[in-house]
Amino acid sequence: MRSKLTRFILPLLAxxxxxxxxxxxxxxxxREIAFPALPEFxxxxxxxxxxxNGLTVFLMEDHELPLISVSARIRTxxxxxxxxxxxxGEIFGQVQREGGTxxxxxxxxxxxxxxxxxFVETGMSGDLGTASMNCLTEDFDEVFGVFIDVLRNxxxxxxxxxxxxxxxNATIARRNDNVGGIxxxxxxxxxxxxxxxxxxLAEYATVAAVTRDDLLAxxxxxxxxxxxxxxxxxxxxSKELKRKIKAALDGWPKGPAFAxxxxxxxxxxxxxxxxxxxxxxxxxNIRAGHxxxxxxxxxxxxxxxxxxxxxxxxxxxLLQNIRSEKGLAYSxxxxxxxxxxxxxxxxxxxxxxxxxxxxxxxxLQAEVRGMIQNPxxxxxxxxAKESILNSxxxxxxxxxxxxxxxxxxxxxxxxxxxxDRYRAGIEKVTAADVxxxxxxxxxxxxxxxxxxxxxAEFDESVDVFGEPQRIDITIAPPPDTKARVEKTxxxxxxxxx
Numbered sequence: 207m208r209s210k211l212t213r214f215i216l217p218l219l220a221x222x223x224x225x226x227x228x229x230x231x232x233x234x235x236x237r238e239i240a241f242p243a244l245p246e247f248x249x250x251x252x253x254x255x256x257x258x259n260g261l262t263v264f265l266m267e268d269h270e271l272p273l274i275s276v277s278a279r280i281r282t283x284x285x286x287x288x289x290x291x292x293x294x295g296e297i298f299g300q301v302q303r304e305g306g307t308x309x310x311x312x313x314x315x316x317x318x319x320x321x322x323x324x325f326v327e328t329g330m331s332g333d334l335g336t337a338s339m340n341c342l343t344e345d346f347d348e349v350f351g352v353f354i355d356v357l358r359n360x361x362x363x364x365x366x367x368x369x370x371x372x373x374x375n376a377t378i379a380r381r382n383d384n385v386g387g388i389x390x391x392x393x394x395x396x397x398x399x400x401x402x403x404x405x406x407l408a409e410y411a412t413v414a415a416v417t418r419d420d421l422l423a424x425x426x427x428x429x430x431x432x433x434x435x436x437x438x439x440x441x442x443x444s445k446e447l448k449r450k451i452k453a454a455l456d457g458w459p460k461g462p463a464f465a466x467x468x469x470x471x472x473x474x475x476x477x478x479x480x481x482x483x484x485x486x487x488x489x490x491n492i493r494a495g496h497x498x499x500x501x502x503x504x505x506x507x508x509x510x511x512x513x514x515x516x517x518x519x520x521x522x523x524l525l526q527n528i529r530s531e532k533g534l535a536y537s538x539x540x541x542x543x544x545x546x547x548x549x550x551x552x553x554x555x556x557x558x559x560x561x562x563x564x565x566x567x568x569x570l571q572a573e574v575r576g577m578i579q580n581p582x583x584x585x586x587x588x589x590a591k592e593s594i595l596n597s598x599x600x601x602x603x604x605x606x607x608x609x610x611x612x613x614x615x616x617x618x619x620x621x622x623x624x625x626d627r628y629r630a631g632i633e634k635v636t637a638a639d640v641x642x643x644x645x646x647x648x649x650x651x652x653x654x655x656x657x658x659x660x661x662a663e664f665d666e667s668v669d670v671f672g673e674p675q676r677i678d679i680t681i682a683p684p685p686d687t688k689a690r691v692e693k694t695x696x697x698x699x700x701x702x703x
Contacts, residue, residue, distance in 0.1 A: 298330050306360075392677055502620065
């Protein structure tokens, strides 16, 4: 066996070697190698239609494996929860599935799905509710029935609500253990505002305030077919599936349209220096920035290229200068972020030794100014565009990924040809465009600077950057630490189970 394999591999390697030698002889530098133009890449489109009750359906067949996946986006979200009950979104997302339905308990659902190697999950994040399922093609009818039951008829079992609260309380108790988590969340609060739903934190009191009636009322208010986008990808026949969808969902009564007010946030930058004392760390965590752009900005493509020049991996200026040349950090990042319904965040950040905190802050500030003052070279521009375009295809290696993107764009009101225009938009970006958007969207004088670390070991005091405002990250205690649950025979039995 080995001799046969050797006889096959050695000529193959020799061929590769000859090809490499031949190619290398033609150029003196790898940058001189001429590559052919990227071939046209046509992105498949799902079939999209609406039921009579307003539910939007996306279909994309994929017969590679005998599986069918379903995903739903529901127009709701934790950003719209009332103040004092901001924890309701996370609890809702967990218990909608785990709490069972009017016909099956959560444990019965677990057993049913496990026996079929299937799953049904629900969740809720900032601007949307989610539900998903995956199963073998042969089990689709049964599992899809469970999926619809979870979507329409959640029971929100009291015991599962309490379990979700225990989990969330445990997360609150640990939230200051990870310094990266601290700097990330507190920076968001600095930019969007602590009073904005985007900056509110779950607390023991907000967890305790959530009731089963709250969850039922929220479901009744928002879970209507005209607020649902439902996508199917996998091994099915579209004509037959349409019939099943109509039979299962066309009778779901249409409800009121989503009418929650826009999510408020701090729209004026509040530059300044902010500090969190963290005495049990060996590094300083640094974050600086302000508001970014919306995804539908006409400058989105130019900003994307600028981000690649500025912070795009090992070829970006940040890593080249701060890591490779100055040796101040293993990892450093930065760029102008975007979001669908509001501006994202422009931010630069890194972790460094405590003894190089001030040096690192100055290095980050210098890179921001440098991006504004020094337009990209032609080499930087081409490398950035090629990196973006060459990696573009890998974002859509499966039809499920493509379907998910198309559903997201539809949910947020972007045009159906958004992806088709992306590549052309990147190709058109010039060095002048990058210089323009850097000046337009990067403002060193408006940046909020956040430093987290052990101040006694800093190379210089944070004060050298301005009068620091200290941020208190103390976790508020539970509203009633003396509360006790009465021990009864039935409660002991339930706890044991």
